[in-house]
Amino acid sequence: MGNEPTFKASPEFKEDAHFSSFNQYKNVYEYSIADKDRFWSGEARELYWFNLWKEVKQGKAFSSKWFVGGKTNISYNCLDRHLLTEKRNKAAIIWESESGESRILTYQLLFTQVCKFANVLKNIGVKKGDYVIIYMGVIPEAVIAMLACSRIGAIHSVVYSDLSSNALAERINSISCKYLVTQDYILRKGFQVNLKSKVQLVLENSATIEKVIVFNRSRESELKPIHEKEVIWQHEVSKVPDECEAVPLLSQHPLFSMFTNGPKGDLINILHLTGGYMVQTYLTSKWIFDLKGNDIIWSVSDISWISAHSYSIYGPLLNGVTTFLYEGVPIYPEPDKYWQQVSKYRINILYLNPTTIRALSKLGNEWVFKHDISSLRLLGIKGETIKPETWLWYYENVGKQKCPVVDTWIQTETGTAIISPLPGASELKPASTGCPFPGVEIDIVNLNGNPVKEGEGGYLIIKDSWPSMFSVEKEEKAEANLNCWKQFKGNYFTGDAAVRERCGFIKILGRVDDVIKAAGNRVGGSEIEKVIMSHASVKDAAVVKRIDEIFENAVVAFVTLNNTEGTPLLKEELRNFVVEKIGSLAKPDELIFLDDMPKLEDGKIDRSILREKAKEGLKELSGEEAEHQKILETLRENYQKIYLD
Numbered sequence: 187m188g189n190e191p192t193f194k195a196s197p198e199f200k201e202d203a204h205f206s207s208f209n210q211y212k213n214v215y216e217y218s219i220a221d222k223d224r225f226w227s228g229e230a231r232e233l234y235w236f237n238l239w240k241e242v243k244q245g246k247a248f249s250s251k252w253f254v255g256g257k258t259n260i261s262y263n264c265l266d267r268h269l270l271t272e273k274r275n276k277a278a279i280i281w282e283s284e285s286g287e288s289r290i291l292t293y294q295l296l297f298t299q300v301c302k303f304a305n306v307l308k309n310i311g312v313k314k315g316d317y318v319i320i321y322m323g324v325i326p327e328a329v330i331a332m333l334a335c336s337r338i339g340a341i342h343s344v345v346y347s348d349l350s351s352n353a354l355a356e357r358i359n360s361i362s363c364k365y366l367v368t369q370d371y372i373l374r375k376g377f378q379v380n381l382k383s384k385v386q387l388v389l390e391n392s393a394t395i396e397k398v399i400v401f402n403r404s405r406e407s408e409l410k411p412i413h414e415k416e417v418i419w420q421h422e423v424s425k426v427p428d429e430c431e432a433v434p435l436l437s438q439h440p441l442f443s444m445f446t447n448g449p450k451g452d453l454i455n456i457l458h459l460t461g462g463y464m465v466q467t468y469l470t471s472k473w474i475f476d477l478k479g480n481d482i483i484w485s486v487s488d489i490s491w492i493s494a495h496s497y498s499i500y501g502p503l504l505n506g507v508t509t510f511l512y513e514g515v516p517i518y519p520e521p522d523k524y525w526q527q528v529s530k531y532r533i534n535i536l537y538l539n540p541t542t543i544r545a546l547s548k549l550g551n552e553w554v555f556k557h558d559i560s561s562l563r564l565l566g567i568k569g570e571t572i573k574p575e576t577w578l579w580y581y582e583n584v585g586k587q588k589c590p591v592v593d594t595w596i597q598t599e600t601g602t603a604i605i606s607p608l609p610g611a612s613e614l615k616p617a618s619t620g621c622p623f624p625g626v627e628i629d630i631v632n633l634n635g636n637p638v639k640e641g642e643g644g645y646l647i648i649k650d651s652w653p654s655m656f657s658v659e660k661e662e663k664a665e666a667n668l669n670c671w672k673q674f675k676g677n678y679f680t681g682d683a684a685v686r687e688r689c690g691f692i693k694i695l696g697r698v699d700d701v702i703k704a705a706g707n708r709v710g711g712s713e714i715e716k717v718i719m720s721h722a723s724v725k726d727a728a729v730v731k732r733i734d735e736i737f738e739n740a741v742v743a744f745v746t747l748n749n750t751e752g753t754p755l756l757k758e759e760l761r762n763f764v765v766e767k768i769g770s771l772a773k774p775d776e777l778i779f780l781d782d783m784p785k786l787e788d789g790k791i792d793r794s795i796l797r798e799k800a801k802e803g804l805k806e807l808s809g810e811e812a813e814h815q816k817i818l819e820t821l822r823e824n825y826q827k828i829y830l831d
Contacts, residue, residue, distance in 0.1 A: 193581065193614040195590040199563070203476050203610030208689070211611035211621070218624035225625050226252070226653060230465045233263050233504070236434035239461070243651070247678070248671045250651035252462035253437035260441060260464045261337035262432035264503035265297040273479075277508045280482065280531055281326050284373055284514030284523070291326055293506075296333075298428045303419075304334040305426035310365065310397045310417065314339030314433060317363040317443065320489075321345045321354060321381060323372030324513045327401045327419065328489045329499055331367045336441055339433045340365075341457070343443035346490040347372055347379070349769040351387040357445055360453050362394045367419075369401040375518045389413055437461025440657070444492065444598050447701065447710025455659060458601050462653030464504065470602045470623060470654075471501030474592055475535050476564060476609045483535040484510040484527070485566070486542060492598045493568050496654075497537060501602075516542055522553040529557040536584070537566035540576060547579040554583050562586075564609055567593040570739075571694055573811065577616035593619045595694055597680060599670070601654030604628070605692055613689070621690045626652045630686045633824060635675045638686055643695060643817035645825065646684040647677040683821040685814065695818040696739075698825040709741070709772045717767045718743060718760060723750045726783045728791045729774070732800040733815075742800040743774040744783065752779030776800075794823055 200206040205214075218225040223242040230239075230253060239256030268274065278296045282288040291299070312318060318340050322328040328344065335342040345357055358366070368385050371378040382400060389395060401419040440457040441464075447453065471477060475497070483502050487494035489511075502509040510533055516524045524546065528536065546553075565585045567577070572593065581591050590609035596602060605628060607613075607620035622628040627649035630638050638644035655678070670679045681701060685693040701710055711729035718727040726746045731739040745752075745760065757777050765773050778799070784792040797819075 191616070193587075193590075195610045195614075196588055199588075199590060200610045202478070204473050205476075205608045205611035208611050208613070211608050211624075215622065215624045219627055222625060226465060229469050230256075230461075233464065233468060234258065234267050239437060247650055247676045250655070251438055252459075252651075252653045253465070256437045256461050257434040258437065258461055258464065259337065259432040259435055260460060260500060260504070261300060261333045263464060263468075264333060264500065265293060265300060266432060268293045268506050269297060271506075273506045276506075277482075278503060279326055279329060279509055279511060281324075281511045282513070282527065282531075283325075284376070284512075284518055289326060296330070299330050299423075300333040300337060301430040302423045302426050302428050303330050304337045304430040306399065306419075306422040307334055307340060307365070308338060308430075309422065309426065310399070312338065312340050312365055314435075315440075316340050316365065317343055317361050318365045318367060319343045319345055319354075319358060319363050321347060321366060321368040321385065322401070322489065323347045323369065323381075324489050324511050325369065325372075325401075326511065327369065329511070332442070332495075332499060333503075336460075337430060337432050339435050339439060341440045341443055343445075343455075344490040344495070345445075346488055346769065346771070347381060348488075348771055350766055351384040352767045353769055354384065355388045355391050356453060358388060358392050358394060360445075361443065361455055364394055364396040366395055366398045367401075368398060370403055373513055375515060386413065389415060435460050442495065446598055447713045456599060456656040457658060458654065459657055462655065463601050464500070466602045466625075466652065466654035467496045467501045468504040470604075470606075471497060472505050473608055474594060474603055474606045474623070475501075475537075475566065476590075477502075477505045477507050477535075479506065481534045482508040482510055482531060483537065484512070484533045485537040485568075486512070486516075486524075486539070492601065493537070493596060496596070496602050497568075516546060517549070520553075521546075521549045522556055525554055525557040525559055528559045528562060532561040534561055535564045535566065536562055537568060538580075539569040540567060540572040541570065543567070543572070543580050544576050547576060547583075551583050559584065560586070562589050565589045565591045567591060568596060568603070571696055572617050574616035581614075581616070590614055593617070595619045595682075595692075599656040599678075599680075600648070600652070601656060604648070604652060605694075613691075615687075615691060618687060618691050618693045620692065622692075628692065629677070630684050630692065631674060633828065635677075640686050640688055643683055643685045643814075643821055645674065645698065645821065646680045646682045646692070646694070647674050648680065649677050651678075683818050685817065693814070695814055695821070698818070698822040709768075711741075713768065714741065714743065714764055714772050714774065717764050717772075718745060720767075721760060721763055723747055723756060724760070726791075728783060728793060728796055730793055730797045730800050732797070740775040740800075741772070742796075743777045744780050744796050744799070745777060746780050746783050793826065 205211050227242045235258045237257040239253040241254040244251045244254045274294050275292050277290050278293045279291040318335050320331050332342050370382045371380050398416045439460045441460045445453050485497040592606050594603035595605035604623045604626045605619050630644040632644050673679045681697050681699045683695040683698050714729045715727045725748045728744045784795040786792050
């Protein structure tokens with residue numbers, strides 16, 4: 187596993203953990219792969235089903251269906267199931283805003299509010315199978331809206347509130363969505379960011395939206411709709427009863443939708459289905475975070491991310507624990523805001539992305555040490571690769587060398603974390619993600635699809651299928667649109683490169699395609715290129731990523747122009763043009779004008795030259811980090827020669 191130190195959970199942690207030894211994990215994993223049906227069936231029976239399934243798994247690979255014939259409802263399992271137990275009056279959600287405003291919703295109160303809003307949705311015409319886009323910040327009403335949709339069988343699609351009105355309209359139009367839930371403003375660094383104004387622009391350009399529900403944070407006297415399609419959340423919930431039966435839904439019924447980027451910058455709408463997603467989210471939450479009944483978990487995410495869906499909302503509520511939500515950033519109004527929250531609410535599990543950890547470590551240890559964060563018993567990492575020194579800072583200064591660190595690997599497409607240490611069982615190696623989750627077959631292969639040896643790098647694939655796997659709309663199911671299932675003998679290609687380490691450990695290196703993961707966000711380079719190319723001044727554009735000290739990847743755009751001078755003013759205009767069309771998450775960190783774009787013999791852009799240009803002036807990597815970067819670049823070059831235009 188290299189020369190880095192490894193760590194183990196303390197005997198005290200292991201004593202009460204779901205997994206207490208590596209042999210226990212190994213035995214469970216081998217059983218789960220040898221008899222997947224029996225393994226997943228046993229775990230699924232811990233949840234409530236209106237009708238049990240006839241088959242646990244039907245078909246193979248992308249054609250797989252899970253818990254076929256079963257009927258359930260994830261809202262029922264998150265809420266109703268707990269109301270006849272001692273959890274009824276337990277906190278389901280604790281929420282605080284950067285302004286100091288806070289609320290606590292018990293399971294009973296959350297149930298009531300979800301039922302009322304489900305009735306509101308039905309009153310405005312929402313039916314089973316309808317899409318509902320939720321364009322909100324991190325507030326309890328966003329969770330209420332999601333659970334209300336799942337209660338009546340509507341498909342929710344949560345759109346990141348930082349996306350522009352153009353990006354929102356594109357998503358609405360792509361699924362012909364008729365219903366939108368939003369709020370008047372969100373708080374960010376002391377400013378009120380107006381969401382309603384962006385929605386107004388959408389309403390002017392979208393023929394599909396029929397109703398908009400606005401949660402208004404303003405004073406009661408200001409609760410007035412300003413568009414004929416608008417209704418006010420507070421007004422509507424006051425008119426409806428507080429009971430709404432959960433609709434029994436087939437396992438294959440879509441639960442929620444998310445958008446990812448296709449190879450040409452086009453949006454792809456992917457779906458996660460009720461039964462399989464529910465079971466795997468429940469189990470991964472319980473085992474990876476070693477959840478106990480009195481835990482408070484804080485998965486720091488925007489409400490739109492898959493990690494928030496699975497580990498801020500559905501996973502914790504399925505397990506009957508308390509989830510903490512915070513509206514704000516880690517350094518506002520003071521650099522110790524996160525540690526204040528951990529201390530104030532006695533949070534037990536903290537799940538951060540590496541960008542946030544790197545930023546917090548740069549602020550110095552004194553901000554951490556100001557607060558009593560001894561309630562923490564487990565730390566999590568998600569979303570990106572992490573450097574060993576950043577991992578160690580987190581383990582030593584935040585976890586006080588007593589909290590196991592679970593470094594998880596999750597994608598929008600996977601739905602849940604499927605590579606992770608299991609605390610109490612696995613050795614913990616800085617910057618090495620861990621082992622496959624039980625019931626999921628992972629492999630690392632070369633371009634021919636053959637497994638690589640220990641110590642070698644290759645392409646990370648998932649064999650066959652898994653319960654929380656994504657699906658797509660029926661008309662999009664042609665294999666031609668799903669290269670991720672075609673490239674490696676019918677197995678799912680994740681887009682990531684990885685190194686096989688001893689004891690089954692997997693070291694994630696990064697993406698080999700044009701997807702850029704920066705600051706926890708996932709952006710398609712081709713989507714940014716498409717926007718820049720639409721500007722009248724631009725002749726050609728190419729976007730690459732480079733290593734960044736804080737954000738992991740920085741977005742670098744190379745541009746050639748149409749008989750126009752490449753001035754600093756035009757540079758900023760193009761960067762802001764991307765913000766206008768997509769949102770600030772896609773804004774290039776650097777934009778470089780070129781006289782000519784480097785081309786290969788076949789006329790394609792030579793991105794290897796651009797990646798070298800992007801790295802000019804950066805500090806050279808050394809040791810294992812440099813070796814892994816070299817492996818990644820080789821794998822990326824080889825992959826892109828074959829599969830990318």
